[in-house]
Amino acid sequence: MATTQHTRTVDRQPAADPTRRAATIVGGLFIVTYVTSISAKIGFYPPLFDGNYITGPGQDSRVLWGAFAEAILIIANIGSATALYTVVKHRYPNLGLSFIAARIMESVFIGVGILAVFTVVTLRQDFAAAGEQATAGLVAVGDAFLAMQHWTFNLGPQFVVGVGNGCILGWMMFRSRLVPRRLAVLGLIGGPLIVASGSAAVLGLIEPGGAAQTLSAAPEFFWELGLGIYLVVKGFRTPSADVQGTKAQQAVTR
Structure with a gap:
Protein backbone atom coordinates (compact mmCIF):
# COMPACT_ATOMS: atom_id res chain seq x y z
CA MET A 1 0.00 0.00 0.00
CA ALA A 2 2.79 2.39 0.88
CA THR A 3 4.38 1.80 -2.48
CA THR A 4 1.07 2.42 -4.26
CA GLN A 5 0.46 5.66 -2.38
CA HIS A 6 4.00 6.81 -3.14
CA THR A 7 3.48 6.06 -6.83
CA ARG A 8 0.23 8.02 -6.90
CA THR A 9 1.93 10.96 -5.18
CA VAL A 10 4.66 11.00 -7.80
CA ASP A 11 2.07 10.80 -10.56
CA ARG A 12 0.37 13.93 -9.26
CA GLN A 13 3.53 16.02 -9.68
CA PRO A 14 3.22 18.48 -12.57
CA ALA A 15 5.04 17.56 -15.73
CA ALA A 16 7.95 19.70 -16.82
CA ASP A 17 7.15 22.37 -19.39
CA PRO A 18 8.29 20.91 -22.74
CA THR A 19 8.83 24.39 -24.21
CA ARG A 20 11.19 25.58 -21.47
CA ARG A 21 14.26 24.09 -23.10
CA ALA A 22 13.30 25.55 -26.48
CA ALA A 23 12.76 28.96 -24.89
CA THR A 24 16.22 28.87 -23.32
CA ILE A 25 17.81 27.91 -26.62
CA VAL A 26 15.93 30.55 -28.62
CA THR A 36 28.41 38.76 -32.29
CA SER A 37 26.80 41.40 -34.52
CA ILE A 38 27.64 44.34 -32.27
CA SER A 39 31.16 43.16 -31.54
CA ALA A 40 31.83 42.73 -35.27
CA LYS A 41 30.44 46.10 -36.33
CA ILE A 42 31.68 48.23 -33.43
CA GLY A 43 34.62 46.30 -32.01
CA PHE A 44 36.38 44.57 -34.91
CA TYR A 45 35.47 46.14 -38.27
CA PRO A 46 36.28 49.86 -37.77
CA PRO A 47 39.88 49.52 -39.15
CA LEU A 48 38.38 48.43 -42.48
CA PHE A 49 36.84 51.86 -42.97
CA ASP A 50 39.58 54.16 -41.68
CA GLY A 51 40.46 55.22 -45.23
CA ASN A 52 43.83 53.49 -45.70
CA TYR A 53 43.39 49.96 -44.46
CA ILE A 54 44.32 48.19 -47.66
CA THR A 55 47.56 50.13 -48.19
CA GLY A 56 48.47 50.65 -44.55
CA PRO A 57 49.87 48.33 -41.90
CA GLY A 58 46.37 47.00 -41.27
CA GLN A 59 44.93 45.15 -38.27
CA ASP A 60 44.27 41.85 -39.96
CA SER A 61 43.75 39.78 -36.82
CA ARG A 62 41.20 42.22 -35.47
CA VAL A 63 39.26 42.28 -38.73
CA LEU A 64 39.36 38.50 -39.09
CA TRP A 65 37.95 38.14 -35.58
CA GLY A 66 35.06 40.30 -36.75
CA ALA A 67 34.45 37.97 -39.69
CA PHE A 68 34.57 34.99 -37.34
CA ILE A 75 24.80 29.85 -36.84
CA ALA A 76 22.84 31.65 -34.10
CA ASN A 77 20.41 33.11 -36.64
CA ILE A 78 19.46 29.77 -38.16
CA GLY A 79 19.54 27.95 -34.82
CA SER A 80 17.15 30.39 -33.18
CA ALA A 81 14.66 30.06 -36.04
CA THR A 82 14.69 26.26 -36.13
CA ALA A 83 14.40 26.00 -32.33
CA LEU A 84 11.44 28.40 -32.35
CA TYR A 85 9.75 26.36 -35.08
CA THR A 86 9.36 23.42 -32.69
CA VAL A 87 7.16 25.66 -30.52
CA VAL A 88 5.03 27.41 -33.17
CA LYS A 89 4.78 24.74 -35.89
CA HIS A 90 1.38 23.42 -34.76
CA ARG A 91 -0.34 26.80 -34.68
CA TYR A 92 1.68 28.78 -37.26
CA PRO A 93 3.36 26.24 -39.58
CA ASN A 94 3.57 28.57 -42.58
CA LEU A 95 4.72 31.61 -40.63
CA GLY A 96 7.22 29.46 -38.75
CA LEU A 97 8.75 28.30 -42.04
CA SER A 98 8.68 31.88 -43.34
CA PHE A 99 10.66 33.00 -40.30
CA ILE A 100 13.27 30.29 -40.95
CA ALA A 101 13.47 31.41 -44.60
CA ALA A 102 13.94 35.03 -43.54
CA ARG A 103 16.73 34.04 -41.14
CA ILE A 104 18.44 32.06 -43.89
CA MET A 105 18.22 34.98 -46.33
CA GLU A 106 19.64 37.33 -43.71
CA SER A 107 22.47 34.87 -43.16
CA VAL A 108 23.15 34.68 -46.90
CA PHE A 109 23.68 38.45 -47.05
CA ILE A 110 25.89 38.29 -43.96
CA GLY A 111 27.90 35.48 -45.57
CA VAL A 112 28.49 37.56 -48.71
CA GLY A 113 29.69 40.39 -46.48
CA ILE A 114 32.11 38.02 -44.73
CA LEU A 115 33.53 36.94 -48.11
CA ALA A 116 34.00 40.60 -49.04
CA VAL A 117 35.95 41.18 -45.81
CA PHE A 118 38.13 38.11 -46.39
CA THR A 119 38.87 39.32 -49.93
CA VAL A 120 39.96 42.77 -48.73
CA VAL A 121 42.26 41.24 -46.11
CA THR A 122 43.80 38.93 -48.73
CA LEU A 123 44.36 41.83 -51.14
CA ARG A 124 46.07 43.84 -48.43
CA GLN A 125 48.32 40.97 -47.39
CA ASP A 126 49.31 39.85 -50.90
CA PHE A 127 49.45 43.02 -52.97
CA ALA A 128 49.84 46.04 -50.69
CA ALA A 129 53.62 46.08 -51.26
CA ALA A 130 53.20 46.43 -55.05
CA GLY A 131 54.23 49.50 -57.01
CA GLU A 132 52.43 52.85 -56.85
CA GLN A 133 50.39 52.25 -60.01
CA ALA A 134 49.29 48.81 -58.83
CA THR A 135 48.46 50.23 -55.41
CA ALA A 136 46.04 52.74 -56.94
CA GLY A 137 44.13 49.93 -58.63
CA LEU A 138 44.26 47.91 -55.41
CA MET A 148 29.62 45.39 -51.17
CA GLN A 149 30.00 44.73 -47.46
CA CYS A 167 6.81 41.50 -38.76
CA ILE A 168 6.68 37.68 -38.84
CA LEU A 169 8.11 36.88 -35.41
CA GLY A 170 6.42 39.86 -33.79
CA TRP A 171 3.03 38.80 -35.18
CA MET A 172 3.39 35.20 -34.04
CA MET A 173 4.39 36.25 -30.53
CA PHE A 174 1.64 38.90 -30.37
CA ARG A 175 -1.13 36.52 -31.44
CA SER A 176 0.02 33.53 -29.39
CA ARG A 177 0.92 35.60 -26.31
CA LEU A 178 3.88 33.36 -25.72
CA VAL A 179 5.61 36.55 -24.58
CA PRO A 180 3.98 39.72 -23.18
CA ARG A 181 2.10 41.59 -25.87
CA ARG A 182 3.71 44.89 -24.89
CA LEU A 203 16.81 53.82 -53.11
CA GLY A 204 19.15 56.62 -52.08
CA LEU A 205 16.48 58.60 -50.24
CA ILE A 206 18.43 58.60 -46.96
CA GLU A 207 22.08 58.06 -46.10
CA PRO A 208 22.85 54.38 -45.42
CA GLY A 209 23.87 54.01 -41.80
CA GLY A 210 22.91 57.60 -41.05
CA ALA A 211 20.98 59.03 -38.13
CA ALA A 212 17.55 58.33 -39.66
CA GLN A 213 18.32 54.68 -40.20
CA THR A 214 19.87 54.31 -36.75
CA LEU A 215 16.87 55.86 -35.00
CA SER A 216 14.41 53.73 -36.96
CA ALA A 217 16.20 50.59 -35.74
CA ALA A 218 15.71 51.41 -32.02
CA PRO A 219 12.35 49.58 -31.51
CA GLU A 220 13.66 46.49 -33.31
CA PHE A 221 16.84 46.61 -31.22
CA PHE A 222 14.92 46.57 -27.94
CA TRP A 223 12.42 44.00 -29.25
CA GLU A 224 15.06 41.41 -30.07
CA LEU A 225 17.15 42.09 -26.98
CA GLY A 226 14.08 42.02 -24.73
CA LEU A 227 12.86 38.80 -26.34
CA GLY A 228 16.18 37.05 -25.78
CA ILE A 229 16.42 38.08 -22.13
CA TYR A 230 12.75 37.29 -21.43
CA LEU A 231 12.96 33.79 -22.87
CA VAL A 232 16.13 32.94 -20.98
CA VAL A 233 14.77 34.24 -17.67
CA LYS A 234 11.10 33.23 -17.83
CA GLY A 235 10.56 31.05 -20.89
CA PHE A 236 7.43 31.01 -23.03
CA ARG A 237 4.17 31.91 -21.35
CA THR A 238 1.27 29.49 -21.23
CA PRO A 239 -1.41 29.93 -23.92
CA SER A 240 -3.62 32.93 -23.31
CA ALA A 241 -7.06 32.58 -21.77
CA ASP A 242 -8.84 33.42 -25.01
CA VAL A 243 -6.88 30.75 -26.85
CA GLN A 244 -7.74 28.17 -24.20
CA GLY A 245 -11.38 29.25 -24.36
CA THR A 246 -11.42 28.81 -28.11
CA LYS A 247 -10.02 25.32 -27.77
CA ALA A 248 -12.63 24.46 -25.13
CA GLN A 249 -15.42 25.72 -27.40
CA GLN A 250 -14.09 23.62 -30.29
CA ALA A 251 -13.98 20.56 -28.05
CA VAL A 252 -17.63 21.10 -26.98
CA THR A 253 -18.73 21.62 -30.57
CA ARG A 254 -17.14 18.38 -31.60
Missing part, protein backbone atom coordinates in the same frame (compact mmCIF):
# COMPACT_ATOMS: atom_id res chain seq x y z
CA GLY A 27 16.59 33.28 -26.06
CA GLY A 28 20.24 32.33 -25.64
CA LEU A 29 20.82 32.34 -29.40
CA PHE A 30 19.12 35.73 -29.75
CA ILE A 31 21.56 37.07 -27.16
CA VAL A 32 24.43 35.48 -29.09
CA THR A 33 23.28 37.32 -32.23
CA TYR A 34 23.57 40.57 -30.30
CA VAL A 35 27.02 39.89 -28.95
CA ALA A 69 32.04 36.67 -35.04
CA GLU A 70 29.68 37.09 -37.99
CA ALA A 71 30.12 33.42 -38.88
CA ILE A 72 28.91 32.58 -35.36
CA LEU A 73 26.07 35.06 -35.97
CA ILE A 74 24.93 33.00 -38.96
CA VAL A 139 42.59 50.71 -53.48
CA ALA A 140 39.79 50.89 -56.05
CA VAL A 141 39.18 47.14 -55.89
CA GLY A 142 39.31 47.17 -52.09
CA ASP A 143 36.82 50.02 -51.93
CA ALA A 144 34.49 48.07 -54.22
CA PHE A 145 34.49 45.08 -51.86
CA LEU A 146 33.94 47.33 -48.85
CA ALA A 147 30.99 48.91 -50.65
CA HIS A 150 28.01 47.91 -46.72
CA TRP A 151 25.22 46.88 -49.07
CA THR A 152 24.95 43.39 -47.60
CA PHE A 153 24.40 45.04 -44.23
CA ASN A 154 21.62 47.23 -45.66
CA LEU A 155 19.91 44.30 -47.35
CA GLY A 156 20.34 41.79 -44.51
CA PRO A 157 20.24 43.24 -40.98
CA GLN A 158 18.60 46.47 -42.16
CA PHE A 159 15.88 45.04 -44.44
CA VAL A 160 15.28 41.28 -44.21
CA VAL A 161 15.44 41.45 -40.40
CA GLY A 162 12.49 43.84 -40.45
CA VAL A 163 10.41 41.31 -42.34
CA GLY A 164 11.49 38.25 -40.36
CA ASN A 165 12.29 39.29 -36.79
CA GLY A 166 9.96 42.26 -36.79
CA LEU A 183 7.05 43.32 -25.80
CA ALA A 184 5.78 41.88 -29.10
CA VAL A 185 4.39 45.29 -30.09
CA LEU A 186 7.98 46.54 -30.32
CA GLY A 187 8.56 44.01 -33.10
CA LEU A 188 5.38 45.02 -34.92
CA ILE A 189 6.53 48.64 -34.78
CA GLY A 190 10.23 48.10 -35.36
CA GLY A 191 9.86 45.66 -38.27
CA PRO A 192 8.03 48.00 -40.66
CA LEU A 193 10.28 50.89 -39.58
CA ILE A 194 13.53 49.20 -40.57
CA VAL A 195 11.96 47.79 -43.74
CA ALA A 196 11.02 51.38 -44.66
CA SER A 197 14.40 52.84 -43.69
CA GLY A 198 16.27 50.01 -45.41
CA SER A 199 14.24 50.56 -48.58
CA ALA A 200 14.91 54.30 -48.39
CA ALA A 201 18.64 53.64 -48.02
CA VAL A 202 18.69 51.27 -50.99
Whole structure:
Protein backbone atom coordinates (compact mmCIF):
# COMPACT_ATOMS: atom_id res chain seq x y z
CA MET A 1 0.00 0.00 0.00
CA ALA A 2 2.79 2.39 0.88
CA THR A 3 4.38 1.80 -2.48
CA THR A 4 1.07 2.42 -4.26
CA GLN A 5 0.46 5.66 -2.38
CA HIS A 6 4.00 6.81 -3.14
CA THR A 7 3.48 6.06 -6.83
CA ARG A 8 0.23 8.02 -6.90
CA THR A 9 1.93 10.96 -5.18
CA VAL A 10 4.66 11.00 -7.80
CA ASP A 11 2.07 10.80 -10.56
CA ARG A 12 0.37 13.93 -9.26
CA GLN A 13 3.53 16.02 -9.68
CA PRO A 14 3.22 18.48 -12.57
CA ALA A 15 5.04 17.56 -15.73
CA ALA A 16 7.95 19.70 -16.82
CA ASP A 17 7.15 22.37 -19.39
CA PRO A 18 8.29 20.91 -22.74
CA THR A 19 8.83 24.39 -24.21
CA ARG A 20 11.19 25.58 -21.47
CA ARG A 21 14.26 24.09 -23.10
CA ALA A 22 13.30 25.55 -26.48
CA ALA A 23 12.76 28.96 -24.89
CA THR A 24 16.22 28.87 -23.32
CA ILE A 25 17.81 27.91 -26.62
CA VAL A 26 15.93 30.55 -28.62
CA GLY A 27 16.59 33.28 -26.06
CA GLY A 28 20.24 32.33 -25.64
CA LEU A 29 20.82 32.34 -29.40
CA PHE A 30 19.12 35.73 -29.75
CA ILE A 31 21.56 37.07 -27.16
CA VAL A 32 24.43 35.48 -29.09
CA THR A 33 23.28 37.32 -32.23
CA TYR A 34 23.57 40.57 -30.30
CA VAL A 35 27.02 39.89 -28.95
CA THR A 36 28.41 38.76 -32.29
CA SER A 37 26.80 41.40 -34.52
CA ILE A 38 27.64 44.34 -32.27
CA SER A 39 31.16 43.16 -31.54
CA ALA A 40 31.83 42.73 -35.27
CA LYS A 41 30.44 46.10 -36.33
CA ILE A 42 31.68 48.23 -33.43
CA GLY A 43 34.62 46.30 -32.01
CA PHE A 44 36.38 44.57 -34.91
CA TYR A 45 35.47 46.14 -38.27
CA PRO A 46 36.28 49.86 -37.77
CA PRO A 47 39.88 49.52 -39.15
CA LEU A 48 38.38 48.43 -42.48
CA PHE A 49 36.84 51.86 -42.97
CA ASP A 50 39.58 54.16 -41.68
CA GLY A 51 40.46 55.22 -45.23
CA ASN A 52 43.83 53.49 -45.70
CA TYR A 53 43.39 49.96 -44.46
CA ILE A 54 44.32 48.19 -47.66
CA THR A 55 47.56 50.13 -48.19
CA GLY A 56 48.47 50.65 -44.55
CA PRO A 57 49.87 48.33 -41.90
CA GLY A 58 46.37 47.00 -41.27
CA GLN A 59 44.93 45.15 -38.27
CA ASP A 60 44.27 41.85 -39.96
CA SER A 61 43.75 39.78 -36.82
CA ARG A 62 41.20 42.22 -35.47
CA VAL A 63 39.26 42.28 -38.73
CA LEU A 64 39.36 38.50 -39.09
CA TRP A 65 37.95 38.14 -35.58
CA GLY A 66 35.06 40.30 -36.75
CA ALA A 67 34.45 37.97 -39.69
CA PHE A 68 34.57 34.99 -37.34
CA ALA A 69 32.04 36.67 -35.04
CA GLU A 70 29.68 37.09 -37.99
CA ALA A 71 30.12 33.42 -38.88
CA ILE A 72 28.91 32.58 -35.36
CA LEU A 73 26.07 35.06 -35.97
CA ILE A 74 24.93 33.00 -38.96
CA ILE A 75 24.80 29.85 -36.84
CA ALA A 76 22.84 31.65 -34.10
CA ASN A 77 20.41 33.11 -36.64
CA ILE A 78 19.46 29.77 -38.16
CA GLY A 79 19.54 27.95 -34.82
CA SER A 80 17.15 30.39 -33.18
CA ALA A 81 14.66 30.06 -36.04
CA THR A 82 14.69 26.26 -36.13
CA ALA A 83 14.40 26.00 -32.33
CA LEU A 84 11.44 28.40 -32.35
CA TYR A 85 9.75 26.36 -35.08
CA THR A 86 9.36 23.42 -32.69
CA VAL A 87 7.16 25.66 -30.52
CA VAL A 88 5.03 27.41 -33.17
CA LYS A 89 4.78 24.74 -35.89
CA HIS A 90 1.38 23.42 -34.76
CA ARG A 91 -0.34 26.80 -34.68
CA TYR A 92 1.68 28.78 -37.26
CA PRO A 93 3.36 26.24 -39.58
CA ASN A 94 3.57 28.57 -42.58
CA LEU A 95 4.72 31.61 -40.63
CA GLY A 96 7.22 29.46 -38.75
CA LEU A 97 8.75 28.30 -42.04
CA SER A 98 8.68 31.88 -43.34
CA PHE A 99 10.66 33.00 -40.30
CA ILE A 100 13.27 30.29 -40.95
CA ALA A 101 13.47 31.41 -44.60
CA ALA A 102 13.94 35.03 -43.54
CA ARG A 103 16.73 34.04 -41.14
CA ILE A 104 18.44 32.06 -43.89
CA MET A 105 18.22 34.98 -46.33
CA GLU A 106 19.64 37.33 -43.71
CA SER A 107 22.47 34.87 -43.16
CA VAL A 108 23.15 34.68 -46.90
CA PHE A 109 23.68 38.45 -47.05
CA ILE A 110 25.89 38.29 -43.96
CA GLY A 111 27.90 35.48 -45.57
CA VAL A 112 28.49 37.56 -48.71
CA GLY A 113 29.69 40.39 -46.48
CA ILE A 114 32.11 38.02 -44.73
CA LEU A 115 33.53 36.94 -48.11
CA ALA A 116 34.00 40.60 -49.04
CA VAL A 117 35.95 41.18 -45.81
CA PHE A 118 38.13 38.11 -46.39
CA THR A 119 38.87 39.32 -49.93
CA VAL A 120 39.96 42.77 -48.73
CA VAL A 121 42.26 41.24 -46.11
CA THR A 122 43.80 38.93 -48.73
CA LEU A 123 44.36 41.83 -51.14
CA ARG A 124 46.07 43.84 -48.43
CA GLN A 125 48.32 40.97 -47.39
CA ASP A 126 49.31 39.85 -50.90
CA PHE A 127 49.45 43.02 -52.97
CA ALA A 128 49.84 46.04 -50.69
CA ALA A 129 53.62 46.08 -51.26
CA ALA A 130 53.20 46.43 -55.05
CA GLY A 131 54.23 49.50 -57.01
CA GLU A 132 52.43 52.85 -56.85
CA GLN A 133 50.39 52.25 -60.01
CA ALA A 134 49.29 48.81 -58.83
CA THR A 135 48.46 50.23 -55.41
CA ALA A 136 46.04 52.74 -56.94
CA GLY A 137 44.13 49.93 -58.63
CA LEU A 138 44.26 47.91 -55.41
CA VAL A 139 42.59 50.71 -53.48
CA ALA A 140 39.79 50.89 -56.05
CA VAL A 141 39.18 47.14 -55.89
CA GLY A 142 39.31 47.17 -52.09
CA ASP A 143 36.82 50.02 -51.93
CA ALA A 144 34.49 48.07 -54.22
CA PHE A 145 34.49 45.08 -51.86
CA LEU A 146 33.94 47.33 -48.85
CA ALA A 147 30.99 48.91 -50.65
CA MET A 148 29.62 45.39 -51.17
CA GLN A 149 30.00 44.73 -47.46
CA HIS A 150 28.01 47.91 -46.72
CA TRP A 151 25.22 46.88 -49.07
CA THR A 152 24.95 43.39 -47.60
CA PHE A 153 24.40 45.04 -44.23
CA ASN A 154 21.62 47.23 -45.66
CA LEU A 155 19.91 44.30 -47.35
CA GLY A 156 20.34 41.79 -44.51
CA PRO A 157 20.24 43.24 -40.98
CA GLN A 158 18.60 46.47 -42.16
CA PHE A 159 15.88 45.04 -44.44
CA VAL A 160 15.28 41.28 -44.21
CA VAL A 161 15.44 41.45 -40.40
CA GLY A 162 12.49 43.84 -40.45
CA VAL A 163 10.41 41.31 -42.34
CA GLY A 164 11.49 38.25 -40.36
CA ASN A 165 12.29 39.29 -36.79
CA GLY A 166 9.96 42.26 -36.79
CA CYS A 167 6.81 41.50 -38.76
CA ILE A 168 6.68 37.68 -38.84
CA LEU A 169 8.11 36.88 -35.41
CA GLY A 170 6.42 39.86 -33.79
CA TRP A 171 3.03 38.80 -35.18
CA MET A 172 3.39 35.20 -34.04
CA MET A 173 4.39 36.25 -30.53
CA PHE A 174 1.64 38.90 -30.37
CA ARG A 175 -1.13 36.52 -31.44
CA SER A 176 0.02 33.53 -29.39
CA ARG A 177 0.92 35.60 -26.31
CA LEU A 178 3.88 33.36 -25.72
CA VAL A 179 5.61 36.55 -24.58
CA PRO A 180 3.98 39.72 -23.18
CA ARG A 181 2.10 41.59 -25.87
CA ARG A 182 3.71 44.89 -24.89
CA LEU A 183 7.05 43.32 -25.80
CA ALA A 184 5.78 41.88 -29.10
CA VAL A 185 4.39 45.29 -30.09
CA LEU A 186 7.98 46.54 -30.32
CA GLY A 187 8.56 44.01 -33.10
CA LEU A 188 5.38 45.02 -34.92
CA ILE A 189 6.53 48.64 -34.78
CA GLY A 190 10.23 48.10 -35.36
CA GLY A 191 9.86 45.66 -38.27
CA PRO A 192 8.03 48.00 -40.66
CA LEU A 193 10.28 50.89 -39.58
CA ILE A 194 13.53 49.20 -40.57
CA VAL A 195 11.96 47.79 -43.74
CA ALA A 196 11.02 51.38 -44.66
CA SER A 197 14.40 52.84 -43.69
CA GLY A 198 16.27 50.01 -45.41
CA SER A 199 14.24 50.56 -48.58
CA ALA A 200 14.91 54.30 -48.39
CA ALA A 201 18.64 53.64 -48.02
CA VAL A 202 18.69 51.27 -50.99
CA LEU A 203 16.81 53.82 -53.11
CA GLY A 204 19.15 56.62 -52.08
CA LEU A 205 16.48 58.60 -50.24
CA ILE A 206 18.43 58.60 -46.96
CA GLU A 207 22.08 58.06 -46.10
CA PRO A 208 22.85 54.38 -45.42
CA GLY A 209 23.87 54.01 -41.80
CA GLY A 210 22.91 57.60 -41.05
CA ALA A 211 20.98 59.03 -38.13
CA ALA A 212 17.55 58.33 -39.66
CA GLN A 213 18.32 54.68 -40.20
CA THR A 214 19.87 54.31 -36.75
CA LEU A 215 16.87 55.86 -35.00
CA SER A 216 14.41 53.73 -36.96
CA ALA A 217 16.20 50.59 -35.74
CA ALA A 218 15.71 51.41 -32.02
CA PRO A 219 12.35 49.58 -31.51
CA GLU A 220 13.66 46.49 -33.31
CA PHE A 221 16.84 46.61 -31.22
CA PHE A 222 14.92 46.57 -27.94
CA TRP A 223 12.42 44.00 -29.25
CA GLU A 224 15.06 41.41 -30.07
CA LEU A 225 17.15 42.09 -26.98
CA GLY A 226 14.08 42.02 -24.73
CA LEU A 227 12.86 38.80 -26.34
CA GLY A 228 16.18 37.05 -25.78
CA ILE A 229 16.42 38.08 -22.13
CA TYR A 230 12.75 37.29 -21.43
CA LEU A 231 12.96 33.79 -22.87
CA VAL A 232 16.13 32.94 -20.98
CA VAL A 233 14.77 34.24 -17.67
CA LYS A 234 11.10 33.23 -17.83
CA GLY A 235 10.56 31.05 -20.89
CA PHE A 236 7.43 31.01 -23.03
CA ARG A 237 4.17 31.91 -21.35
CA THR A 238 1.27 29.49 -21.23
CA PRO A 239 -1.41 29.93 -23.92
CA SER A 240 -3.62 32.93 -23.31
CA ALA A 241 -7.06 32.58 -21.77
CA ASP A 242 -8.84 33.42 -25.01
CA VAL A 243 -6.88 30.75 -26.85
CA GLN A 244 -7.74 28.17 -24.20
CA GLY A 245 -11.38 29.25 -24.36
CA THR A 246 -11.42 28.81 -28.11
CA LYS A 247 -10.02 25.32 -27.77
CA ALA A 248 -12.63 24.46 -25.13
CA GLN A 249 -15.42 25.72 -27.40
CA GLN A 250 -14.09 23.62 -30.29
CA ALA A 251 -13.98 20.56 -28.05
CA VAL A 252 -17.63 21.10 -26.98
CA THR A 253 -18.73 21.62 -30.57
CA ARG A 254 -17.14 18.38 -31.60
